[in-house]
Amino acid sequence: MITFTDVTKTYPGQKRPALSGVSATIEDGEFVFLVGPSGSGKSTFLRLVLRETRATSGQVVVDGRDLGRMRGWRIPKLRRGIGTVFQDFRLLPGKTVHENVAFALQVIGRPGRDIRRTVPATLEMVGLADKADRLPEELSGGEQQRAALARAVVNAPRILLADEPTGNLDPSTSVGIMKLLDQINKDGTTVLMATHDSTVVDQMRRRVIELSNGELIRDQAQGVYGYQ
């Protein structure tokens, strides 16, 4: 569970807060869209969940832990339970698809036999089993995002944060990525996705949290994108 209680975040040297008095609870297994204009605070919300930044005031709690009070040595464990995907994929350019996904397990010390079993199954799930030996530059944008998704979920995180994952994709490719996110969510992962993609939000009809100038102005079950 992710709980924000009256969270305000003001970056150093800034007058206006990036987030202001935001309260919301995201239950385990939910799928939530975070929408709002550029600069409204969506990425800041996601960064707070990852403890990449800390709230200036208020409380962010993830799986029962108050991130404002979390000791530094606990942060890697927090982040191991949270998969991330971004608009620009962020695959390692010199590594194949298989190596990119396997690397996510190697860095957390998973044994080779686990890796040999888990990686092919995950690539199968995202439909890239036949492209495991390709380099990222040899893939389409949609395939690169599938590889990034495989890497994000290969260690079965409880939470998946997606920051504009369809931002660089054409509409039909985006549909495929959203189907995958939907499947990952149905398999039990909590999904929190920041997006400008109104078509995707309107088609999925999931909970929508809307930010404007750092304030939460709408929290709607089975919502729509709702602003121009």
Ligand SMILES: Nc1ncnc2c1ncn2[C@@H]1O[C@H](COP(=O)(O)OP(=O)(O)OP(=O)(O)O)[C@@H](O)[C@H]1O
């Ligand atoms: N590291 C930082 N230092 C100072 N100000 C920042 C920093 N990161 C973000 N901001 C400011 O905080 C506000 C919210 O930014 P944020 O990136 O969270 O918005 P966003 O909704 O994700 O925008 P976009 O849709 O363009 O990605 C903006 O005014 C931005 O300029």
